[in-house]
Amino acid sequence: MTAGGRPRAALREETLFAAVLGAGTLMSAVVLIAGFLAYVLGWVPPRVPIAELPRYWGLDAPGWLRAVGAEPGWGWLRLVAYGDFLSIIGIAMLGGVTLACYAAVLPMFLRKGDTAYAVIALLELAVLLLAASGLVVVRH
Numbered sequence: 001m002t003a004g005g006r007p008r009a010a011l012r013e014e015t016l017f018a019a020v021l022g023a024g025t026l027m028s029a030v031v032l033i034a035g036f037l038a039y040v041l042g043w044v045p046p047r048v049p050i051a052e053l054p055r056y057w058g059l060d061a062p063g064w065l066r067a068v069g070a071e072p073g074w075g076w077l078r079l080v081a082y083g084d085f086l087s088i089i090g091i092a093m094l095g096g097v098t099l100a101c102y103a104a105v106l107p108m109f110l111r112k113g114d115t116a117y118a119v120i121a122l123l124e125l126a127v128l129l130l131a132a133s134g135l136v137v138v139r140h
Contacts, residue, residue, distance in 0.1 A: 024100050029090065035083075035086035035087030035088075046082055047079055047082035074134060102128075
């Protein structure tokens with residue numbers, strides 16, 4: 001807001017961040033829905049047939065991974081040929097949208113010499129990449 005109470009014009013960085021966020025979210029949703037439809041409609045064979053799913057409902061995550069032969073972390077990538085794992089691509093894309101947003105605006109901050117925002121964007125990217133890497137694992 002301006003001093004007069006009127007909304008201020010969006011900065012170019014804000015507009016770019018919002019555009020990348022909107023496009024990335026839409027693409028992720030389309031991929032997620034397409035993968036789910038491919039699974040539910042039987043276009044891609046599942047790792048676990050839909051009729052057998054109730055057998056697995058009572059398992060915790062590690063038990064389910066063992067039962068279906070999956071690995072934790074990025075191990076699901078080896079199973080994307082199966083319909084029940086295909087929609088995870090859309091979920092992973094959705095999780096990466098924020099990375100794309102910060103990566104898009106970082107060069108603008110650097111060009112403007114806006115050191116504080118550039119450092120914040122770099123730190124955000126580092127934390128998100130570290131979290132996605134699987135190098136930091138919390139066990140219960």
